[in-house]
Amino acid sequence: MELRNRFECDIAFLSEQLSSGQLTSEELTRRAIDNHETYGATLNAFKCLQPEKALEMARYSDRLLASGVPYRALHGIPVSVKDIYGLEGYPIFVGSSKELPAKWQSSGPFVRSFAAQNAVFIGKTHTVEFAYGGLGVNNHWGTPKNPWDSENHRVPGGSSSGSGISLWEGSAWVALGTDTAGSVRVPASFTGNVGLKTSLGHWSTEGIVPLSPTLDTAGFSTRTVADAKFVFHAISHLEAYENVCSQIAEQNERDQHIRFRIGVDDGLMWSESEPEISEICLNALRELENEDCELVSFEFPQAKRAVDMRNLGGPVSVELIEFLNSELPEWFDALDPVIRQRIKMGGDISAIEYLRRVREIKSARKEVKEIFHAID
Structure with a gap:
């Protein structure tokens, strides 16, 4: 062929x-x-x-x-x-x-x-x-x-x-x-x-x-x-x-008889986006709406909380530094300096703060699941 x-x-x-x-x-x-x-x-x-x-x-x-x-x-x-x-x-x-x-x-x-x-x-x-x-x-x-x-x-x-x-x-x-x-x-x-x-x-x-x-x-x-x-x-x-x-x-046959409800957040997604990207996303949503999808506005404060936590390092830097210390301690000095600096943030986070972040993630997951009762 x-x-x-x-x-x-x-x-x-x-x-x-x-x-x-x-x-x-x-x-x-x-x-x-x-x-x-x-x-x-x-x-x-x-x-x-x-x-x-x-x-x-x-x-x-x-x-x-x-x-x-x-x-x-x-x-x-x-x-x-x-x-x-x-x-x-x-x-x-x-x-x-x-x-x-x-x-x-x-x-x-x-x-x-x-x-x-x-x-x-x-x-x-x-x-x-x-x-x-x-x-x-x-x-x-x-x-x-x-x-x-x-x-x-x-x-x-x-x-x-x-x-x-x-x-x-x-x-x-x-x-x-x-x-x-x-x-x-x-x-x-x-x-x-x-x-x-x-x-x-x-x-x-x-x-x-x-x-x-x-x-x-x-x-x-x-x-x-x-x-x-x-x-x-x-x-x-x-x-x-x-x-x-x-x-x-x-x-596909089942989907033809379903009108999908697509949630559109009116907050962070648009306020933090460049105009050209926003326009592309809006055009995509319009195309989906033309295909008989329903666009539903909803509040999504969990997104802002997730971004704030990401900016603090979330749990990621803590978990990665623990993995390296436990499994690959000789790798640390060979890391790219930029990556090493990111990882070092984890060493400055207390156990109390780490557990708080993990608890926050679990709480946000539960709340987001509730949102999906109303949208697809």
């Missing part, structure tokens, strides 16, 4: 082509590698990409299919993995200057759910050091370049800084990331992709180097909402391709 460009095929289409034998995983993976060779030196999405290892996985996926193994929905689909996940056979740096001990290379349940689908891991993408930053900057390995500006080196968003770029350049169709305070959503937004941040605890964070156990979540990015929906169904149920398509069709 001829793929004319890296943007043309959604995952459901590729999955159908792979399952029917019109496309092989090796062909698709070679295309992903070729795309990276075209853009990789300029954009710097990957910390570690091993073409032969990826091709071996692709050939194995093809052999499984030829042997009659049931085809799963993500069988043979190239997936990039943020270098904060353990991934068997790959080193892990978490954006730091030194490779972490071997025990952190072990794959956790979230990665294994993709392996169970016989997806192809194309490589590990860059991250901000220990995922502690939202712009995507890394002074150890170079900051990946936002692909939307070919002349100026603009930040890609973080902390999953290479994930959105791997989608843009066509070296992956799914990009695994993590989200503590925006680290899937920000780089997806910066690079024109779709980031899925799930509720805390929806997927296990075992096998992920922790930033903040209080807030960390596993997630992923894709090029489109349709792709995100397809992947979510696939890994939530580990279903065969036909079952995933059937589930999505049934959900």
Whole structure:
């Protein structure tokens, strides 16, 4: 099958082509590698990409299919993995200057759910050091370049800084990331992709180097909402391709008879936003309203409380400094000075203040759940 460009095929289409034998995983993976060779030196999405290892996985996926193994929905689909996940056979740096001990290379349940689908891991993408930053900057390995500006080196968003770029350049169709305070959503937004941040605890964070156990979540990015929906169904149920398509069709049919209520906060979202961004958001809301969604104004004081806590460091700096002291004490002096200064804030926070912040987060979560009784 001829793929004319890296943007043309959604995952459901590729999955159908792979399952029917019109496309092989090796062909698709070679295309992903070729795309990276075209853009990789300029954009710097990957910390570690091993073409032969990826091709071996692709050939194995093809052999499984030829042997009659049931085809799963993500069988043979190239997936990039943020270098904060353990991934068997790959080193892990978490954006730091030194490779972490071997025990952190072990794959956790979230990665294994993709392996169970016989997806192809194309490589590990860059991250901000220990995922502690939202712009995507890394002074150890170079900051990946936002692909939307070919002349100026603009930040890609973080902390999953290479994930959105791997989608843009066509070296992956799914990009695994993590989200503590925006680290899937920000780089997806910066690079024109779709980031899925799930509720805390929806997927296990075992096998992920922790930033903040209080807030960390596993997630992923894709090029489109349709792709995100397809992947979510696939890994939530580990279903065969036909079952995933059937589930999505049934959900789409149900959704046609539902008028979704979208909450629009009249406060912080707009007062802290640049005019151009506000206009884009308003246009998106108007489009949704034209599709028969109902826009509902509501008060959201929890957002202001969350921002105030973030500006104080939240629980994140405390939990990260505790992790480093317990697990990687020799890493502290090698940290990027900017990251080190952020982390040091945690050492100045008392146990009483830390517990207050955690309690505040739990209280805000409970209040937000109440809000969602009235909106979708």
